[in-house]
Amino acid sequence: MTVAVLFARADSVYKTLPGCDVWDAERDARRWPGGAPVVAHPPCRAWGRLRHFAKPRPDEKDLARLAVRHVRRWGGVLEHPKGSTLWADQGLPAPGQRDAFGGWTLPIHQSWWGHRAEKATVLYVLGCEPGDIPPMPLVLGDAPCVIGSSGRRRDGTRAHRPETTKAEREHTPPPLAVWLVELAKRCAR
Template identity: 65%
Template sequence: MTVAVLFARADSNYKQLPDVEVFDIERDARTYDGPWPVVAHPPCRGWGRLRRFAKVRPDERNLARLGVSLVRAYGGVLEHPKGSTLWADQQLPAPGEVDQYGGWTHAISQHWFGHRAEKLTLLYIVGVQPAEVPPVPMLLGGATHVIAQHRTLKDGSRLVKGMPGWRPEVTKAEREHTPPALAAWLVEIARQCKR
């Protein structure tokens, strides 16, 4: 079954997968009108923990709302960072709950799928029951990198290189890329959708 990947990077790992139609900035996910299930990666900077520092385009937050509506209409999965305010804005269910669309939330770490940082992530899934989701890999141990240096010490100073607990940051591109194993897993979830 074909799967549509929405809001992907132009150099997305999804473009290497079979039977995947990728909607990047040139193809424009706003034009998608079915019929395939979707994997949606709408921009998160307007919804994340650091949203007050983000330079968000006027229409950008609506892309996430569109992603939610497309997942509800065609089935599939939407990915956003843990702590995203999209969950409250769109009344998405907390983990362990199911909404009126049959959608549910699953929390993962992208580190389990090969990301060098932990990158805690929420998935909103519609059209697949939790027992039908492909097995989730578990990678024990800490990640070698972080998304951003945000740790502060008791005295209010920041953790710097050379101090215990410091880890290097991943690049901007690495923050935005979906690891190949996670991309394949999300596509497999979408392929199992019954809408």
């Protein structure tokens, strides 16, 4: 089964994975014809916690809305940072709840799949029950790096760890990409 990967980076790890139909900026995911479950990574800078510092293109917010429509139509998973305002904008459910389409939200930390920073993330999943997702790793303790300059732990204490590079912040760890593709396959509608 083929999985469509929408809004991928030009240098995306998904391009190295079998069974992925990857749509980056050059292919333009707005032209994707549908027909397969999706892994959607729409731009998040207009939706994230630091959106007031971002300078997104005028159409960027609509890319995330389109990604939600594709997940709802074809099944799959949409990935965005924890705290994304896309959830309120599109009526996406809080963890432990379902939306009118049957979709649900799974909070993860990308460090569980090898990211050097915790990178708290939320996944909107539709077409697969929570008990049917692929096995997930669980890694306890602090990640070796932080994203952003705050360097604060969840408990508010200062963490003296290096900051990731911009490229590291944007790349999906290869094991997470493999896991997301497997999840999307299980979400086929």
